[in-house]
Protein backbone atom coordinates (compact mmCIF):
# COMPACT_ATOMS: atom_id res chain seq x y z
CA UNK A 1 0.00 0.00 0.00
CA UNK A 2 1.21 3.48 -0.83
CA UNK A 3 0.87 5.18 2.54
CA UNK A 4 1.30 8.66 1.04
CA UNK A 5 -1.41 8.26 -1.55
CA UNK A 6 -3.90 5.63 -0.40
CA UNK A 7 -7.25 5.06 -2.07
CA UNK A 8 -9.15 4.76 1.20
CA UNK A 9 -7.99 6.16 4.49
CA UNK A 10 -9.09 7.52 7.85
CA UNK A 11 -7.71 10.74 9.32
CA UNK A 12 -7.56 10.98 13.10
CA UNK A 13 -7.33 14.34 14.85
CA UNK A 14 -5.01 13.98 17.81
CA UNK A 15 -6.03 17.41 19.13
CA UNK A 16 -9.74 16.50 19.01
CA UNK A 17 -9.18 13.16 20.76
CA UNK A 18 -7.09 14.88 23.42
CA UNK A 19 -9.68 17.65 23.81
CA UNK A 20 -12.47 15.13 24.41
CA UNK A 21 -10.36 13.14 26.87
CA UNK A 22 -9.60 16.36 28.77
CA UNK A 23 -13.35 17.03 29.08
CA UNK A 24 -13.61 13.79 31.03
CA UNK A 25 -10.55 14.67 33.09
CA UNK A 26 -12.07 18.03 33.99
CA UNK A 27 -15.32 16.30 34.98
CA UNK A 28 -13.82 13.57 37.15
CA UNK A 29 -10.81 15.45 38.54
CA UNK A 30 -7.43 13.92 39.30
CA UNK A 31 -8.72 11.57 42.01
CA UNK A 32 -10.62 9.34 39.60
CA UNK A 33 -8.81 7.16 37.08
CA UNK A 34 -9.78 7.21 33.43
CA UNK A 35 -9.91 4.02 31.39
CA UNK A 36 -10.69 5.10 27.83
CA UNK A 37 -12.16 2.23 25.86
CA UNK A 38 -10.09 1.29 22.85
CA UNK A 39 -12.07 -1.86 22.06
CA UNK A 40 -13.28 -2.48 18.51
CA UNK A 41 -10.15 -0.87 17.06
CA UNK A 42 -10.80 2.21 19.20
CA UNK A 43 -14.37 2.43 17.89
CA UNK A 44 -12.91 2.21 14.40
CA UNK A 45 -10.45 5.04 15.00
CA UNK A 46 -7.32 2.85 15.16
CA UNK A 47 -6.17 1.00 18.28
CA UNK A 48 -2.49 1.86 18.13
CA UNK A 49 -2.78 5.55 17.30
CA UNK A 50 -5.55 6.19 19.84
CA UNK A 51 -3.85 4.20 22.61
CA UNK A 52 -0.71 6.28 22.21
CA UNK A 53 -2.68 9.54 22.26
CA UNK A 54 -4.70 8.54 25.34
CA UNK A 55 -1.56 7.60 27.25
CA UNK A 56 0.10 10.88 26.30
CA UNK A 57 -3.01 12.66 27.61
CA UNK A 58 -2.68 10.84 30.94
CA UNK A 59 -4.96 7.80 30.73
CA UNK A 60 -4.34 5.62 33.79
CA UNK A 61 -5.79 2.57 32.05
CA UNK A 62 -6.58 1.50 28.51
CA UNK A 63 -9.70 -0.63 28.42
CA UNK A 64 -10.19 -3.32 25.80
CA UNK A 65 -12.69 -6.07 25.19
CA UNK A 66 -10.37 -8.99 24.56
CA UNK A 67 -6.94 -10.31 25.36
CA UNK A 68 -6.10 -10.08 21.66
CA UNK A 69 -6.49 -6.32 21.86
CA UNK A 70 -4.36 -6.24 25.02
CA UNK A 71 -1.64 -8.13 23.12
CA UNK A 72 -1.70 -5.54 20.36
CA UNK A 73 -1.25 -2.72 22.85
CA UNK A 74 1.65 -4.48 24.57
CA UNK A 75 3.24 -5.10 21.17
CA UNK A 76 3.62 -1.32 20.79
CA UNK A 77 5.79 -1.25 23.92
CA UNK A 78 3.05 0.18 26.13
CA UNK A 79 3.70 -0.91 29.72
CA UNK A 80 0.81 0.93 31.36
CA UNK A 81 -2.25 -0.59 32.96
CA UNK A 82 -4.70 -2.44 30.73
CA UNK A 83 -8.18 -3.57 31.69
CA UNK A 84 -9.87 -6.38 29.76
CA UNK A 85 -13.63 -5.84 29.98
CA UNK A 86 -14.80 -8.88 28.02
CA UNK A 87 -14.53 -12.59 28.78
CA UNK A 88 -11.03 -13.99 28.96
CA UNK A 89 -11.24 -17.69 28.07
CA UNK A 90 -9.76 -20.18 30.54
CA UNK A 91 -7.10 -21.13 28.02
CA UNK A 92 -5.93 -17.50 27.82
CA UNK A 93 -5.65 -16.74 31.55
CA UNK A 94 -1.93 -17.54 31.70
CA UNK A 95 -1.42 -15.28 28.71
CA UNK A 96 -3.37 -12.46 30.37
CA UNK A 97 -1.24 -12.68 33.50
CA UNK A 98 1.95 -12.74 31.44
CA UNK A 99 0.75 -9.63 29.59
CA UNK A 100 0.30 -7.99 32.98
CA UNK A 101 -3.28 -7.13 32.08
CA UNK A 102 -6.01 -6.76 34.69
CA UNK A 103 -9.14 -8.60 33.63
CA UNK A 104 -12.71 -8.96 34.67
CA UNK A 105 -14.01 -12.19 36.19
CA UNK A 106 -17.59 -13.33 36.70
CA UNK A 107 -17.30 -17.12 36.82
CA UNK A 108 -16.17 -19.55 39.51
CA UNK A 109 -14.49 -21.61 36.80
CA UNK A 110 -12.10 -18.74 36.15
CA UNK A 111 -11.09 -18.64 39.82
CA UNK A 112 -10.56 -22.39 39.83
CA UNK A 113 -8.36 -22.17 36.76
CA UNK A 114 -6.34 -19.34 38.33
CA UNK A 115 -5.89 -21.49 41.45
CA UNK A 116 -4.67 -24.37 39.32
CA UNK A 117 -2.22 -22.14 37.42
CA UNK A 118 -0.98 -20.55 40.66
CA UNK A 119 -0.27 -17.25 38.90
CA UNK A 120 -0.28 -13.73 40.35
CA UNK A 121 -3.40 -12.38 38.70
CA UNK A 122 -5.01 -8.98 39.23
CA UNK A 123 -8.73 -9.27 38.68
CA UNK A 124 -11.87 -7.21 38.80
CA UNK A 125 -15.19 -8.77 39.74
CA UNK A 126 -18.09 -7.93 37.45
CA UNK A 127 -21.39 -7.89 39.33
CA UNK A 128 -24.92 -8.15 38.03
CA UNK A 129 -27.12 -5.14 38.77
CA UNK A 130 -29.83 -5.57 36.14
CA UNK A 131 -28.23 -5.48 32.71
CA UNK A 132 -28.12 -9.27 32.54
CA UNK A 133 -25.08 -9.27 30.40
CA UNK A 134 -21.78 -10.33 32.03
CA UNK A 135 -21.82 -10.34 35.82
CA UNK A 136 -21.89 -12.48 38.93
CA UNK A 137 -25.27 -12.57 40.62
CA UNK A 138 -25.55 -11.04 44.04
CA UNK A 139 -26.28 -14.27 45.90
CA UNK A 140 -22.99 -15.73 44.60
CA UNK A 141 -20.80 -12.84 45.68
CA UNK A 142 -20.04 -13.99 49.28
CA UNK A 143 -18.92 -17.43 48.07
CA UNK A 144 -16.78 -15.79 45.35
CA UNK A 145 -15.08 -13.57 47.93
CA UNK A 146 -14.37 -16.56 50.19
CA UNK A 147 -12.69 -18.33 47.25
CA UNK A 148 -10.53 -15.31 46.52
CA UNK A 149 -9.41 -15.11 50.14
CA UNK A 150 -7.87 -18.57 49.95
CA UNK A 151 -6.01 -17.77 46.72
CA UNK A 152 -2.96 -15.82 47.89
CA UNK A 153 -1.76 -14.95 44.42
CA UNK A 154 -5.08 -13.68 43.10
CA UNK A 155 -5.56 -10.04 43.94
CA UNK A 156 -9.03 -8.56 43.72
CA UNK A 157 -8.36 -5.04 42.47
CA UNK A 158 -11.79 -3.78 41.55
CA UNK A 159 -15.50 -4.33 41.17
CA UNK A 160 -17.41 -3.35 38.04
CA UNK A 161 -20.95 -2.97 36.79
CA UNK A 162 -22.45 -1.76 33.52
CA UNK A 163 -25.61 0.32 32.99
CA UNK A 164 -28.42 -1.05 30.83
CA UNK A 165 -30.43 2.06 30.20
CA UNK A 166 -28.52 5.26 30.65
CA UNK A 167 -28.00 6.50 27.09
CA UNK A 168 -31.21 5.33 25.49
CA UNK A 169 -33.55 7.41 27.57
CA UNK A 170 -33.96 10.73 29.36
CA UNK A 171 -35.72 9.06 32.29
CA UNK A 172 -33.08 7.44 34.43
CA UNK A 173 -35.09 5.50 37.00
CA UNK A 174 -33.61 2.15 36.04
CA UNK A 175 -30.07 3.54 36.05
CA UNK A 176 -30.69 4.96 39.54
CA UNK A 177 -31.93 1.57 40.66
CA UNK A 178 -28.80 -0.11 39.26
CA UNK A 179 -26.60 2.46 40.96
CA UNK A 180 -28.35 1.84 44.30
CA UNK A 181 -27.87 -1.90 43.84
CA UNK A 182 -24.17 -1.37 43.07
CA UNK A 183 -23.76 0.72 46.21
CA UNK A 184 -25.42 -2.01 48.28
CA UNK A 185 -23.06 -4.56 46.75
CA UNK A 186 -20.15 -2.28 47.54
CA UNK A 187 -21.11 -2.26 51.22
CA UNK A 188 -21.45 -6.02 51.22
CA UNK A 189 -18.01 -6.48 49.63
CA UNK A 190 -16.27 -3.96 51.86
CA UNK A 191 -17.86 -5.53 54.95
CA UNK A 192 -16.57 -8.92 53.79
CA UNK A 193 -13.02 -7.71 54.30
CA UNK A 194 -12.13 -5.87 51.06
CA UNK A 195 -12.01 -2.23 52.09
CA UNK A 196 -9.79 -0.77 49.36
CA UNK A 197 -11.15 -1.94 46.03
CA UNK A 198 -11.66 0.25 42.98
CA UNK A 199 -15.31 0.43 42.03
CA UNK A 200 -16.31 1.36 38.51
CA UNK A 201 -19.62 1.70 36.71
CA UNK A 202 -19.55 4.65 34.37
CA UNK A 203 -19.49 4.63 30.59
CA UNK A 204 -19.48 7.91 28.64
CA UNK A 205 -23.11 8.78 29.35
CA UNK A 206 -22.85 8.08 33.08
CA UNK A 207 -19.57 9.97 33.40
CA UNK A 208 -21.04 12.96 31.61
CA UNK A 209 -24.36 12.94 33.45
CA UNK A 210 -23.73 12.05 37.08
CA UNK A 211 -20.74 12.53 39.36
CA UNK A 212 -22.23 9.86 41.63
CA UNK A 213 -21.34 7.17 39.07
CA UNK A 214 -17.64 8.04 38.91
CA UNK A 215 -16.36 5.98 41.89
CA UNK A 216 -12.63 5.19 41.35
CA UNK A 217 -12.48 4.54 37.58
CA UNK A 218 -14.56 5.69 34.60
CA UNK A 219 -14.62 3.47 31.51
CA UNK A 220 -15.30 6.14 28.92
CA UNK A 221 -15.86 5.12 25.32
CA UNK A 222 -17.69 6.86 22.55
CA UNK A 223 -17.52 10.46 23.77
CA UNK A 224 -13.70 10.33 23.66
CA UNK A 225 -14.15 10.01 19.92
CA UNK A 226 -16.30 13.12 19.79
CA UNK A 227 -19.60 11.32 19.38
CA UNK A 228 -22.54 11.61 21.77
CA UNK A 229 -23.76 8.32 23.23
CA UNK A 230 -27.20 9.40 22.04
CA UNK A 231 -29.46 12.38 21.48
CA UNK A 232 -31.04 11.58 24.86
CA UNK A 233 -27.69 11.94 26.62
CA UNK A 234 -27.16 15.29 24.95
CA UNK A 235 -30.59 16.46 26.12
CA UNK A 236 -30.18 15.10 29.66
CA UNK A 237 -26.79 16.75 29.96
CA UNK A 238 -28.15 20.11 28.96
CA UNK A 239 -30.58 19.74 31.89
CA UNK A 240 -27.97 18.43 34.36
CA UNK A 241 -25.01 20.69 33.86
CA UNK A 242 -24.68 24.39 33.40
CA UNK A 243 -21.45 24.27 31.45
CA UNK A 244 -21.88 23.42 27.83
CA UNK A 245 -19.80 20.45 26.77
CA UNK A 246 -18.53 20.57 23.21
CA UNK A 247 -17.21 17.31 21.85
CA UNK A 248 -15.02 17.41 18.75
CA UNK A 249 -15.37 14.62 16.17
CA UNK A 250 -12.05 12.83 15.72
CA UNK A 251 -12.45 10.82 12.55
CA UNK A 252 -12.65 11.73 8.86
CA UNK A 253 -13.09 8.87 6.39
CA UNK A 254 -11.93 9.51 2.86
CA UNK A 255 -11.51 7.95 -0.55
CA UNK A 256 -10.80 9.18 -4.08
CA UNK A 257 -12.73 9.22 -7.33
CA UNK A 258 -11.76 6.23 -9.50
CA UNK A 259 -13.68 7.19 -12.65
CA UNK A 260 -16.07 9.83 -13.98
CA UNK A 261 -18.54 9.22 -16.78
CA UNK A 262 -21.68 10.67 -18.32
CA UNK A 263 -24.82 8.55 -18.60
CA UNK A 264 -27.95 9.09 -20.67
CA UNK A 265 -31.67 9.08 -19.79
CA UNK A 266 -32.78 5.48 -19.38
CA UNK A 267 -29.30 4.23 -18.40
CA UNK A 268 -29.24 2.30 -15.16
CA UNK A 269 -26.54 2.23 -12.49
CA UNK A 270 -25.18 -0.87 -10.75
CA UNK A 271 -26.65 -4.16 -9.56
CA UNK A 272 -30.32 -4.83 -9.93
CA UNK A 273 -30.50 -1.66 -12.06
CA UNK A 274 -31.73 -0.09 -8.83
CA UNK A 275 -31.22 3.44 -10.17
CA UNK A 276 -32.34 4.55 -13.62
CA UNK A 277 -31.38 8.01 -14.92
CA UNK A 278 -34.22 10.25 -16.11
CA UNK A 279 -31.83 12.81 -17.56
CA UNK A 280 -28.20 13.06 -18.64
CA UNK A 281 -26.01 12.72 -15.56
CA UNK A 282 -22.37 12.86 -14.62
CA UNK A 283 -21.51 10.09 -12.20
CA UNK A 284 -18.40 9.28 -10.16
CA UNK A 285 -17.24 5.76 -9.36
CA UNK A 286 -15.72 5.41 -5.88
CA UNK A 287 -13.48 2.51 -4.85
CA UNK A 288 -15.29 1.75 -1.59
CA UNK A 289 -18.04 -0.64 -0.62
CA UNK A 290 -19.60 -2.74 2.07
CA UNK A 291 -16.42 -4.77 2.50
CA UNK A 292 -14.81 -1.56 3.76
CA UNK A 293 -17.63 -0.89 6.19
CA UNK A 294 -19.78 1.34 4.01
CA UNK A 295 -22.97 -0.65 4.48
CA UNK A 296 -25.52 -1.47 1.78
CA UNK A 297 -28.18 0.05 4.04
CA UNK A 298 -26.75 3.53 3.53
CA UNK A 299 -27.53 3.64 -0.19
CA UNK A 300 -31.10 4.84 -0.32
CA UNK A 301 -30.68 7.99 1.77
CA UNK A 302 -26.93 8.43 1.64
CA UNK A 303 -24.52 10.83 0.03
CA UNK A 304 -20.81 11.68 0.13
CA UNK A 305 -18.97 15.00 0.06
CA UNK A 306 -16.88 16.18 -2.87
CA UNK A 307 -15.35 19.66 -2.83
CA UNK A 308 -17.74 20.71 -0.06
CA UNK A 309 -20.85 19.54 -1.91
CA UNK A 310 -23.14 16.57 -1.42
CA UNK A 311 -23.16 13.86 -4.05
CA UNK A 312 -26.04 11.39 -3.74
CA UNK A 313 -25.47 7.65 -3.83
CA UNK A 314 -26.90 6.04 -6.98
CA UNK A 315 -28.27 2.51 -6.82
CA UNK A 316 -26.77 -0.13 -4.56
CA UNK A 317 -23.52 -0.19 -2.63
CA UNK A 318 -21.31 -2.93 -4.11
CA UNK A 319 -18.72 -4.97 -2.24
CA UNK A 320 -15.88 -2.63 -3.24
CA UNK A 321 -17.53 0.07 -5.35
CA UNK A 322 -20.02 2.89 -4.95
CA UNK A 323 -21.52 5.23 -7.57
CA UNK A 324 -22.52 8.84 -6.84
CA UNK A 325 -24.10 11.73 -8.72
CA UNK A 326 -21.66 14.56 -9.50
CA UNK A 327 -23.86 16.31 -12.06
CA UNK A 328 -23.88 19.42 -9.87
CA UNK A 329 -20.13 19.28 -9.17
CA UNK A 330 -18.57 20.01 -12.57
CA UNK A 331 -15.10 20.50 -11.09
CA UNK A 332 -14.99 16.89 -9.81
CA UNK A 333 -12.21 14.94 -11.52
CA UNK A 334 -10.29 11.68 -11.29
CA UNK A 335 -8.64 11.03 -7.92
CA UNK A 336 -10.26 14.02 -6.24
CA UNK A 337 -10.79 13.52 -2.52
CA UNK A 338 -14.17 12.27 -1.35
CA UNK A 339 -15.31 12.55 2.27
CA UNK A 340 -17.51 9.66 3.40
CA UNK A 341 -17.68 10.77 7.05
CA UNK A 342 -16.50 14.14 8.31
CA UNK A 343 -16.18 17.67 6.98
CA UNK A 344 -15.58 18.99 3.50
CA UNK A 345 -15.70 22.76 3.20
CA UNK A 346 -18.83 23.91 4.99
CA UNK A 347 -20.58 20.55 4.69
CA UNK A 348 -20.38 17.73 7.20
CA UNK A 349 -21.60 14.14 7.33
CA UNK A 350 -21.62 12.82 10.89
CA UNK A 351 -21.64 9.24 12.13
CA UNK A 352 -25.10 9.97 13.54
CA UNK A 353 -26.40 10.97 10.10
CA UNK A 354 -24.95 7.85 8.48
CA UNK A 355 -26.44 5.77 11.29
CA UNK A 356 -29.85 7.28 10.52
CA UNK A 357 -29.51 6.31 6.83
CA UNK A 358 -28.85 2.71 7.84
CA UNK A 359 -31.16 2.33 10.83
CA UNK A 360 -28.23 2.03 13.22
CA UNK A 361 -26.20 4.01 15.76
CA UNK A 362 -23.00 6.04 15.50
CA UNK A 363 -21.18 3.30 17.47
CA UNK A 364 -21.80 0.80 14.68
CA UNK A 365 -20.98 3.24 11.88
CA UNK A 366 -17.40 3.90 12.96
CA UNK A 367 -16.67 0.39 14.26
CA UNK A 368 -17.68 -0.96 10.86
CA UNK A 369 -14.78 0.83 9.16
CA UNK A 370 -12.54 -2.02 8.11
CA UNK A 371 -9.60 -2.50 10.42
CA UNK A 372 -6.87 -2.64 7.81
CA UNK A 373 -7.75 0.72 6.25
CA UNK A 374 -4.92 3.16 6.94
CA UNK A 375 -5.39 5.45 9.97
CA UNK A 376 -3.35 8.67 9.68
CA UNK A 377 -2.91 11.01 12.63
CA UNK A 378 -3.25 14.46 11.11
CA UNK A 379 -2.78 17.00 13.89
Ligand SMILES: *Cc1c(COP(=O)(O)O)cnc(C)c1O
Nearest residue numbers: 037085162203204219220221222
Ligand atom coordinates in the same frame (compact mmCIF):
# COMPACT_ATOMS: atom_id res chain seq x y z
C1 LIG B 1 -18.12 -0.25 25.69
C2 LIG B 1 -18.16 -0.21 27.15
C3 LIG B 1 -18.01 1.00 27.83
C4 LIG B 1 -17.97 2.33 27.13
O1 LIG B 1 -19.25 2.69 26.68
P1 LIG B 1 -19.53 4.07 25.91
O2 LIG B 1 -20.99 4.17 25.81
O3 LIG B 1 -18.89 3.93 24.56
O4 LIG B 1 -18.88 5.14 26.70
C5 LIG B 1 -17.92 0.95 29.21
N1 LIG B 1 -17.99 -0.22 29.87
C6 LIG B 1 -18.15 -1.40 29.25
C7 LIG B 1 -18.21 -2.66 30.04
C8 LIG B 1 -18.25 -1.44 27.88
O5 LIG B 1 -18.42 -2.60 27.25
